[in-house]
Amino acid sequence: MGDGKMEKNYKLKISYDGTRYYGWEHQPDRETIQGKLETVLSRMCDDEPVDVIGAGRTDAGVHALAMVANVHLDTKLSCEEILTYCNRYLPDDIAVLEVREAAERFHARYKAVGKTYRYTCFDGPVKPVFDRKYYTALTEELDVEKMQQGAAYLEGQHDYKSFCGNSRMKKSTVRIVDTITIRRRKGYVYLTFHGTGFLQNMVRIMAGTLIEVGLGHIAPEQVGEILEARDRKVAGPTAPAKGLCLVKVDY
Amino acid sequence: MGDGKMEKNYKLKISYDGTRYYGWEHQPDRETIQGKLETVLSRMCDDEPVDVIGAGRTDAGVHALAMVANVHLDTKLSCEEILTYCNRYLPDDIAVLEVREAAERFHARYKAVGKTYRYTCFDGPVKPVFDRKYYTALTEELDVEKMQQGAAYLEGQHDYKSFCGNSRMKKSTVRIVDTITIRRRKGYVYLTFHGTGFLQNMVRIMAGTLIEVGLGHIAPEQVGEILEARDRKVAGPTAPAKGLCLVKVDY
Secondary structure (H helix, E strand, C coil): CCCCCCCEEEEEEEEECCCCCCCCCCECCECCHHHHHHHHHHHHCCCCCCCCEECCCCCCCCEEEEEEEEEEECCCCCHHHHHHHHHHHCCCCEEEEEEEECCCCCCCCCCCCEEEEEEEEECCCCCCCCCHHHCEECCCCCCHHHHHHHHHCCCEEEECHHHCCCCCCCCCCEEEEEEEEEEEECCEEEEEEEECCCCCCHHHHHHHHHHHHHCCCCCCCHHHHHHHHCCHHHCCCCCCHHHEEEEEEEC | CCCCCCCEEEEEEEEECHHHCCCCCCECCECCHHHHHHHHHHHHCCCCCCCCEECCCCCCCCEEEEEEEEEEECCCCCHHHHHHHHHHHCCCCEEEEEEEECCCCCCCCCCCCEEEEEEEEECCCCCCCCCHHHCEECCCCCCHHHHHHHHHCCCEEEECHHHCCCCCCCCCCEEEEEEEEEEEECCEEEEEEEECCCCCCHHHHHHHHHHHHHCCCCCCCHHHHHHHHCCHHHCCCCCCHHHEEEEEEEC
């Protein structure tokens, strides 16, 4: 602000296929979603630097149906014009779905009160080709009922240290996971996680652990023990990024 | 046959994302669907050469939900084992959906009595990212009603010379197109063509012409004149391959 500038705060909804990106957060010399957005928006604003603040940082290869971000921009363009400009210059694996003026104090990360992630598996005999970059293929069938039993241990407010990918995490690893639903539709198994916030890799480690339960390698009851152990080494593997999608951010 | 061989004829149903292939038909030193299938099936049959006969030849970049092919194989494997073998060794953008024993005289091309192709456009303001390789993006809105009016001229038995991509075509260019349906679902416009057989590029030239009608560049009535002209130069452009998908083959 100041200097006669007319900065306004904008809320963006963004969809992306994360396959070829090094995740959301900008990194020097690497393609990231945030980096792409900032490049395009900066160009729109006469090369002024812009900071796009995302609701969270998705890992390399993770997708988003509707990531939310905010950005302060000094522009005379309308929201619709900003949307059109972004979609004209962004690559075709990133799309801005919505641009709205937001309150000055709106902050996409701090104001987020909930997030929904969906993890998609396919365990049928013939793997579908067209959406192959958006699911994890399994060669054995998943027992959904067992996965649901295991998932029940992960719901609620807990210390999720066993499900934290950052071994040097100094801050609290306590989080709230409201619901985990697991549904089969033909060969697909969808794991949907809703919570107030997630630790690094947390959804993928929960998914990886529940897949192990579905495959019969871990008993459902063990999931409670894994949670109590507060030790990353006892949980299942981090499920592949390609199966994960950020579906919704609540404010 | 002979030499104590136990060749049987198999009918295959195959799904593929054609994005990175030079079409169905095998070509030396180029990746094709037929080539990939023959390589895998030949390996399965102790490196005996195999000839996979497709119901048709899709162009480079064209997709298939269910291409049908037949192949004579000398193998003791069951149909299910053949399917499993193929899907284990094929790349993840080609999937064998079904393997069945067929009558000795079954020929995927000669016995085909009908084919359904679907051409997908998207004309909404924000282009969806996840299926972006399976539709053609348009920057202006299509008038579906006009497209339907134009499509009506193309139904029936006609000489489709204006819609034939092979300028040196010596054989008859008369074909039967039973139905062309055009439907909108949100930003998507689907053009579905059913006919007994199609000339080279014919569906893409019909789609390209009807898109021109939808954009208001060609009047619906002109489609009848284009058909009568029997001249490729008066029809619309060949629509991009990525929007086309072979949906079904009838026997």
